[in-house]
Amino acid sequence: MIQYNPLQYLPTAEELPDSDDTPVDNELQNLIPNLLRAILAWLWAERMDWFLGINMGVYYSPGVDAIVPDGFLSLGVERFKAGGKLRLSYVLWQEKDIVPTWVLEVVSKTPGDEYDEKMTKYAKMGVLYYTIYNPDYWKRDKHDPFEVYRLMNGVYVRQKGMKVWMPEIGLGIGCEQGTHEGCTREWLYWYDQEGNRLPAPANVIEQERQRAEQERQRAEQERQRAEQERQRAEQLERQLFDLRTKLREQGIDPDFL
Numbered sequence: 001m002i003q004y005n006p007l008q009y010l011p012t013a014e015e016l017p018d019s020d021d022t023p024v025d026n027e028l029q030n031l032i033p034n035l036l037r038a039i040l041a042w043l044w045a046e047r048m049d050w051f052l053g054i055n056m057g058v059y060y061s062p063g064v065d066a067i068v069p070d071g072f073l074s075l076g077v078e079r080f081k082a083g084g085k086l087r088l089s090y091v092l093w094q095e096k097d098i099v100p101t102w103v104l105e106v107v108s109k110t111p112g113d114e115y116d117e118k119m120t121k122y123a124k125m126g127v128l129y130y131t132i133y134n135p136d137y138w139k140r141d142k143h144d145p146f147e148v149y150r151l152m153n154g155v156y157v158r159q160k161g162m163k164v165w166m167p168e169i170g171l172g173i174g175c176e177q178g179t180h181e182g183c184t185r186e187w188l189y190w191y192d193q194e195g196n197r198l199p200a201p202a203n204v205i206e207q208e209r210q211r212a213e214q215e216r217q218r219a220e221q222e223r224q225r226a227e228q229e230r231q232r233a234e235q236l237e238r239q240l241f242d243l244r245t246k247l248r249e250q251g252i253d254p255d256f257l
Helices: 027-043 117-125 201-249
Strands: 050-054 071-075 102-106 129-133 146-152 155-159 163-166 171-180 183-191
Touching: 027 050, 027 071, 027 102, 027 183, 027 201, 117 129, 117 155, 129 171, 146 171
Parallel strands: 102 129
Antiparallel strands: 050 071, 071 102, 129 146, 146 155, 163 171, 171 183
16 A cells, blocks of 8 residues: 655755745844844753744745744744754744744834734734734834734734733743844843843843953952052061161160060
8 A cells, every 4th residue: 555645745945935035124123033032042052942033934834935924933843953954944844833832023114914914824823922023113003012912712812011921932022122232222032930031142241241350350359458468567577677676786685575
């Protein structure tokens, strides 16, 4: 009997287009998800069961064009393919049908269907959390700058707050002022369950640099104190020597005093 393998007839990532030749609309759409990925790469450095894609095509159904989120996070997949191979696209039927748990869209000046067509597609795919970041200077209509939706019974339900805890991921997502690559503005960050912002690698490096500098300063202060004590001891020794010398000049033996 001939064994039928449905995956045998589905296109692979190597056979599917991995670029639509459409440039990123603005710098922010690249920087924001890259910052989030950098934080995770530090936070989950020992974990190999996650993947965060940026401006990468997600193929969710054979014969259907890929959808390209600004960022997406999948859990329970290989961080890197066998042999350290990097993904060309995220192809569901090559990823054990694991749908991204979280998707990010950064609204640009040119409308991109983030609130309608893309939202509908993500819901049909089964993406659990959908985050839309709409910077103030592109703000329009009734939408807020930061919105997080959770899929409930096939429908996205808006979650309250500027920090939203996502228990299935073990992370919160939110926005606040910060500095990234020298630019101070509002950025998206990951948070712990208590609402504490998880640091970016650059912040960790800066904190370590500051701690090292503080340790260097403390060591220098200790060295200076030790030097001052040594100088005081030498001064006292000289004073004692001078005193003993004067006593002997006067015919007095200091050893018998």
